Amino acid sequence: MDVISNDGRNCIVIVMTLSVVATVCAVTRLKIRWNGQLGLDDYILAFSLILIWLQAVGATLLAVKGGMGLPMATLRPDQIEWLFKMFYAPEIGYTLLIGLLKISILLSYKRIFGHIRLITWYIYILMGLSAGWLVSCLFVIIFQCWPIEKVWNPMMEGGCIDLIAFLWATSISNFVLDWLILSVPLIPIWKLQLSTVKKVFVAGSFALGSIACIASTVRAAVTSTIDPTDMSKSVFLASIWTYIEPTVAIVSACLPFFSKFFTDGARKLGSRTWSRRQYGDGYPDQPGSGSRTITKRTITTVKEEDATAAHMQGGGGNQHELVSYSVRVGARPDGRLRLPSESSQSLV
Structure with a gap:
């Protein structure tokens, strides 16, 4: 029976919990927009949920079959093979997931702020950069070794790219794009003709998107903790943030649509208070x-x-x-x- 380390157990608990939270937020958003309002950004978000749960399966296999948190010298050959397979497949899923979420968020921004010409052009530029990031990173990840089988069978003849350097490059470019995307709604929000309370709610919802940006920044930083000579023992931090970032991105993509609940709740509370002042506590x-x-x-x-x-x-x-x-x-x-x-x- 395979031994699961403490890092492996923690990984499973964290990934499953965040996957459930992301799913609840996404389903709630889709329900809000269900009545003939669904757009391409919503369909991309729904597809992302499938990838989120595939990643959760990958995290579980990495912990159970790949020996996450255990010294590499103690792993069996089949565990080492699972270890490298669960580096390879989830990295493809992560790249596809993050790229699609960026495009989904930008499509939502375009629908909301598309009447502002300058903002529209800024969104188009960021869409192009995000699509370019997605295609280039996906291509390099898929063909990081030649032949591809060498990814999970290191003893085969062939060659591979410097994986650590590549992870640094993708992580840094990723969090730069995230912060640029976060800047899109800040100026238009304060130009909207809304009450101050509603502006605060809406701006706060968009600002919480910085959580995803922080996650991508942390992921870039913890890349340095990977030890190529003992990857199974040192991979926990880098892997866990690879799983955390897309789930947090989904939550951030849904938050702006929840501002309706806060503003409606505040309006109903104010209406009920006024009614009691006028007519007493009953109806x-x-x-x-x-x-x-x-x-x-x-x-x-x-x-x-x-x-x-x-x-x-x-x-x-x-x-x-x-x-x-x-x-x-x-x-x-x-x-x-x-x-x-x-x-x-x-x-x-």
Whole structure:
């Protein structure tokens, strides 16, 4: 039976927890935009969820089969093969995932801020850079060794690129792009004609996207902790941030769409507070209501007229007065007026 190290257990717990959080956020966003509003950015996000869970499987295999956290000298040949396979496949998935998420976020920005010409051009430039980063990194990762099988079978004849140098290059370029993407919404938000409260909520939602940028920065920094002579023992930090970054990126991509909950909640709370001040703690259809009663008296004249009276008295006749009625009105929780059922009676 394969031994799982403490690093391996921690990796599984962290990756699975963050994958669940990312899934909940993504599904919530898709539900918000479900009614005929789904765009290409939403479909890319939905596809990213598949890649997130494939990465979670890869993290589990790396911990269980690849000997993560164990000294490389203690690993069996089959564990070493799994170790290098779980470096290779998740790195392809990570690159594809991060590149697609960048494009998805930029597409969302284009829909929101596309009416500003300068911002639109900035978004197009970042899309081009992100697509170029994705294609170039993906190509190098796939063909990092020749033949490709040498990736997980180091004893084969052939050659490989300097993997550590490549990881440094991709990590640095990645976090630079992340910070550039984060800068897109900052200026347009403060030019929107919104209330100060809503601006704060929206800006805060976008600003939380810096979490993903911080994750990519940390990933770049911990690349230096990999020891090529003992990769299984030293790979935990670099691997865990490779799994953390895309899940945090998904959460960050969803946060701006959650500002609706905060602003709607604040508006409902303010409306409910105003209603209580005006009408008391209750509503017209609740016991102990503080609703006001408005009594309105209506006089309707009905004439009884015959031909003789009309001719002799110039249109006179007997007059009958209808009964008066009263209604109670008050504010419902949704802010509308409500008439109780007992006042909905025919007046004729």
